[in-house]
Amino acid sequence: MAATEDHLRVFYDGACPSCVKDRRLYERLAGKTGESVEWVDITGRDEELKQRGIEPEAALQELHVEDSKGRIHRELDAYILLMSRVWLLKPLAWVIGLPVIRPMLAKLYHRWVGERLERTGRLPK
DSSP states (O other): OOOOTTOEEEEEOTTOHHHHHHHHHHHHHHGGGGGGEEEEEOTTOHHHHHHTTOOHHHHHHSOEEEOTTSOEEEHHHHHHHHHTTSTTTHHHHHHHTSTTTHHHHHHHHHHHHHHHHHHTTOOOO
C-alpha cells in the first residue's frame, strides 16, 4: 500500500478472533475511507515491532497505530485516531476522549485484554 498523507498502519492481534471481527466491522463501516488503513497482524513480527519502537508484549496488550508521519499512537489514543476517521464512529471517538470517561474505559480495556490473553494462554510473562 502506498503511503499517503492520511495513511494509518494498524498493528493488531490477528490470532485474536474478536480482534479480527472488530477489524472487519471497522472496514465495513469505513467504506472507502478504510482504503487508507493498512492492517498489520503482529503475530510473529517481534523484530519489526521493535524497529518501530513497539514492545511485542505491549502490542499484545494495547492497540498501536502508526500515522503517516511515523508517530505511534497506543491504547485509547490509537482507537480515537482510527475511529475519528469514520463518520459513524466519530461521536464515539469523542466520547472515549472525554476526561471523565477515558480513565474508566482504559481500566476496563486493560482488564478485558488481560482476561482474553489469560483465557487463551497468551498472557506475556
